[in-house]
Amino acid sequence: MDGQLIAFTGIAAGLVAMPGADFAVVVRNALVSRRAGAVCGLGIAAGLLVHTALAVAGVAAVLVAVPALFHALRLLGGAYVLQLGVRTLWGLRRSAPAPEEATAEAAHPLRQGFVTNVLNPKASLTFLSLLPQFVPASSPALPRTLLLALIVCALALGWFQLVALLVERLGRWLRRPRAARGLQAGTGVALTVLGAALLLEPLPG
Template sequence: MDGQLIAFTGIAAGLVAMPGADFTVVVRNALVSRRAGIACALGIAAALLVHTALAVAGVAAVLTAVPPLFRALQLLGGAYVLYLGLRTLQSVRGRREPGAEDPPVVSGAGALRQGFVTNALNPKATVTFLSLLPQFVPAGSPAMPRTLVLALIVVALALIWFPALALLVDRLGRWLRRPRTARAIEAVTGTALTVLGLGLVLEPLLAWA
């Protein structure tokens, strides 16, 4: 592996592991079950594959060149993250009622969809990869093969990090799933998703204002 690939892997690992909506939604699902956490992680990795493919194809350049389209997609993604946050907070309130201590049931398909949609509706990811990938293509070398390798590195990192995060949360599950602890963590993750969603929604709205 050459020096540029090593440097790219380090930067991409930091971007993938950075706490945000993806991190929070994986933790939220892993608290329900290991299966839901892993499925959510795979959904995020699949969405990252879409983002990197779009970046390689140059579609992200269109988002950059057409600000209204970028903001519309950002608004849509923010609304979905906000919805997840509010639904989580509502679940916390519901579980305070007598006899409502059982954790919510999330199917593998539902968790996979949550992970995919949360990441896929974030246009910033595509633009980030579009701006990052060309920096690690050596001058004079074919761009397509190199960018495909870089894209696969990103997806591979996601396939390592997010399932590992889900397994870690599940490993600590006996403590994390105690009713009081689970409510506290769900309240934190719900609040985090709500704040992230509000930020994503307000940014394009303020830009349009």
């Protein structure tokens, strides 16, 4: 068994499962329906595929070389995550959304997952620094890197499907008004804080 591959899988699993904007946006959609959460997770996996492709192509290195470009992309990502958080918190103004409103909230879960992930430039930089560490000098770089990219995407697919399933299984408890509002408030605050952090983080000197 390839020891490096096992080590990479463990590290990648930790990165994928780490709570952040991706996790919060999946929970936000899974509160509407399991399908919405699962589709959102698919969008996140697609975003990760873009990041790994950028790392393979070396485009992520441009983000390091051009701080203004990195900053612009981070601002876009922060603004998107922030507006998701504000919309989630704004939904607390009513006791319960009407069915058509809930459907509208989950109308674009794939897009929400994809945009939330792909507008996070730190993901590209993470893969740019991580992937080369697990490509043996004796192995062709491209096939090995593509394999690592597929592992990351598979982990993301599995993890966020599990998150959506857990939210659904807890549905009876989560449907209680107090619990539903508490989770909605927590998700909204998490997205708002994460978005604001991206917007306010200073450029590296």
